[in-house]
Amino acid sequence: MRLRKTILLLAVAGMMAGCTSTGGARQPSAPETVAPEKALVLPPPGGPSIVSVVERKRGNGVEQTISLFTSSSVPGQNSLKVQFFGASGANPGAGNAGFSKINESGIAREVARSAPGVRMATSATFLQNAYGPFGYASGRSRAGDTCVYAWQQIRSSTAANTQARNFGMIQLRLRLCDARASERQLLGIVYGYTVTGTFDGEVWNPYGNPPPADVALGRTGAPIYPDEGGYRASPMPIGYEPAPAIVTRPRAAVRSASTAQPAQGVAPAPAPIGPRVPLPGEAPQTSARPAAAVAPIEQSVRAIGVTVPSPDCIGDAAMTAACRR
Numbered sequence: 001m002r003l004r005k006t007i008l009l010l011a012v013a014g015m016m017a018g019c020t021s022t023g024g025a026r027q028p029s030a031p032e033t034v035a036p037e038k039a040l041v042l043p044p045p046g047g048p049s050i051v052s053v054v055e056r057k058r059g060n061g062v063e064q065t066i067s068l069f070t071s072s073s074v075p076g077q078n079s080l081k082v083q084f085f086g087a088s089g090a091n092p093g094a095g096n097a098g099f100s101k102i103n104e105s106g107i108a109r110e111v112a113r114s115a116p117g118v119r120m121a122t123s124a125t126f127l128q129n130a131y132g133p134f135g136y137a138s139g140r141s142r143a144g145d146t147c148v149y150a151w152q153q154i155r156s157s158t159a160a161n162t163q164a165r166n167f168g169m170i171q172l173r174l175r176l177c178d179a180r181a182s183e184r185q186l187l188g189i190v191y192g193y194t195v196t197g198t199f200d201g202e203v204w205n206p207y208g209n210p211p212p213a214d215v216a217l218g219r220t221g222a223p224i225y226p227d228e229g230g231y232r233a234s235p236m237p238i239g240y241e242p243a244p245a246i247v248t249r250p251r252a253a254v255r256s257a258s259t260a261q262p263a264q265g266v267a268p269a270p271a272p273i274g275p276r277v278p279l280p281g282e283a284p285q286t287s288a289r290p291a292a293a294v295a296p297i298e299q300s301v302r303a304i305g306v307t308v309p310s311p312d313c314i315g316d317a318a319m320t321a322a323c324r325r
Contacts, residue, residue, distance in 0.1 A: 031056040039066050041082045041172065044192025048078060048176070061085045062197075072145045072177035075116050081173040084197055086204045102135075102153050102171070111137045114149040114175045129191045131207075136190065138183045147177040148186040154195070156208030168204035170195065 036050040040062070043050070048068040056063045061084040068078040111120050120139040127134060134152035141147065154170040174193075176186045199205065216222040 034064075040064050040084065040195065040197030041066060041080055042194045042196055043068065043080065043189060044194070047189050047192060068176070070177065072141075072147075072179050073143045074118055074141050074145050074147060074177040076114070076175065076177065078176050078178075079174075080193070082195075082197070083171045084199070085169045085171070086167075086199050102151060107135070107151060110151070110173065111149050115139065115141070115147040115177055117141060118145075118147050118177075120147065120149060131195065134190060136187065138186075141177075143179070145177050145179045146181055146183050146186060148174070148183060148190075149176075150174040150187075150190045152190075154206050156206060168199045168206035170197075170206050 031054050034053050034055045036053055038055075039050060039053045041064075048070075051067040051069060053067070054065045063083045064081070066080040066082070068080060070076075070078040072078075107122075111122065114120070114137075118139040118141045120137040122137040123135070127136070129152075131152065131154050134150055136148055136150035138146070138148045150173070152172045154172070155168075172193075172195075174190060176189060178186060216224065
């Protein structure tokens with residue numbers, strides 16, 4: 001009898017639950033495509049354009065895979081992957097994403113998968129952009145394509161975490177392969193991207209406290225110059241294709257084979273006009289004259305008419321005979 005009552009109560013409870021449900025259809029938490037304007041990280045101006053953005057919401061944050069324009073024969077898609085880790089329960093119904101700090105073994109596996117067939121070498125140089133330190137590996141394919149795989153973790157310092165604030169964390173991965181760009185040009189994308197996503201609440205600020213002002217400001221003996229090198233290092237160039245340099249080539253002067261080259265630093269003499277006049281004691285060189293240039297004005301130099309005698313030969317018969325010889 002008691003068992004029958006229990007079964008009856010369960011049946012009634014099930015019927016009541018069915019009556020209170022709306023019966024509407026819903027889609028479980030799954031990756032979805034969003035507009036490029038909603039990307040949490042944007043490439044710099046002049047960098048690779050955004051092809052698509054796939055977003056996946058997590059219980060403790062959100063992930064995005066931002067596909068970028070690719071011009072390379074290396075298999076794979078250029079992409080920028082970003083993960084925001086915040087408070088649990090940020091997106092009810094979605095499972096939490098496990099996260100761990102960046103370690104050497106994990107990065108080595110990611111680098112090996114990023115560009116198949118390309119031998120990648122990790123850089124040991126300490127670098128940092130506007131968001132803090134980052135690391136990267138680079139390599140070149142057999143076809144000459146350049147590949148870069150960069151990683152970065154944006155998180156406040158341990159000292160800032162002890163103040164019950166600044167608990168958020170952002171992890172980024174950038175994969176770029178290009179047939180025309182150099183390693184330095186691809187690395188400029190890491191210096192130029194902008195993180196546009198934020199966390200709700202100051203407690204989850206991943207950047208920590210704002211840094212103090214530069215100690216050089218207002219201090220005697222620390223000049224600050226205009227932004228033409230100054231006392232700061234010049235910024236990293238951003239973009240794939242720098243403007244081509246304008247090269248001006250001087251027009252080559254037409255010279256004959258017999259013309260000697262002038263000495264360096266000495267202006268060349270102007271070309272002679274007309275026939276060449278021989279120097280005293282030099283035999284005349286008629287072959288040096290350009291025939292075509294002087295032909296229209298060339299005239300005969302033969303004597304025309306009678307010969308006029310000298311005044312010394314007039315009036316004396318003996319002198320006249322001598323002049324005739």
